[in-house]
Amino acid sequence: MRIETCYFCSRPAYPSKGITFVRNDARVFRFCRSKCHKNFKMKRNPRKLKWTKAFRKAAGKEMTVDSTLQLAARRNVPVRYDRDLVAKTLKAMERISEIRTRRERVFYKKRMAGKRARELAIARKLVAENEHLLPRLRGSEKRRLEEIAAERGVAAEELDAETVEGVLKAGGKRNAKAFGGEVRRKRLLADGGEEEIVERVGGVVGDGDEDDDDMDDMDMD
Template sequence: MRHPILQTRISYNRVWIETCYFCSQPCYPSKGITFVRNDARVFRFCRSKCHKNFKMKRNPRKLKWTKAFRKNAGKEMIVDTSLTFAARRNIPVRYNRTLIAKTLDAMKRINEIRQRRERVFYKKRMAGNRLREKELNKKLVETQSHLLPRMSGTMKKKLEEEAQNQQLNRIDEENVMMIDSRAQKNRQYQLI
């Protein structure tokens, strides 16, 4: 039979998932590198890449793969109320079952809100991107047209005919819309 002290279960405290000092990604327990300076300042790094860049005294705001760069360049949300909930609080709270349940529900809701806001932020950021890409593609075709495959004469004629047909269809649709709007105005005048 084993000793009673050895039979007891070892209870583990909740471990913090800290953020990397360099790239701001999560540092999970037993992963990455912890560097403690002589003045007892602790630096956590998620991988050797971050540690090496820190030792080379590189600025995280100048490296495109770090969160500091993304926030500084306006590619990620900086000011948002949903981000304040993720701040670390070192004040212990007495266990209360209802409080924990409410907190977990609130965490889910906050996560949904944050994801929705990030999607909206991304859509706004990418709004003019399609037009810019289109313009760049047009410019590329104009400047590098010698690289494009040659079109036969029949293909050119077909494309020109399709373009003319589309233009005629647009004009017809505009005329129909104008006629409809005039007819509606006439009806309104007749009712008065």
């Protein structure tokens, strides 16, 4: 049983699966699914699509030079059937698969080394640029965060968002301050009484029946 390779994404195309496209010049293209076939007909470049192996190899996300990859190359050389040769081949395929898996794991670890430090650097840069948008911490909250960081053996800036949010919730709700203060004024009601209204920047602070009173005044007018 021969397992073909998808022309577009390089995934395995098993027998009786996928799509086979034969061009007018008798060239055969094998696709593992309709997604690859449609992208091929739209004349898209596999190296520019992130879900193809061609893109991953060009971006350095997969091994490109390795001795185990050479054994997967197709060799159209007829060989006389030999039972011992078949047994050795199957045993070698299993061993090569193990070696390739181990090398891919090592390659991934080397490629991802330092990712955490890079992410922290980007996050710190973002916080430094938008520091004016962050809420100000109280002195007690700062001390609590420093204590937690000392217990974990890390810097206070490296604590995760969940820990900081928990400390802020434990400190209680913050009273929102209205910039510009407040304005008090009196309003005459329809029955001849007076009502005092306190206005803030965020809106009008008073009883819940103010909207009804406004509607009554409009009706009287």
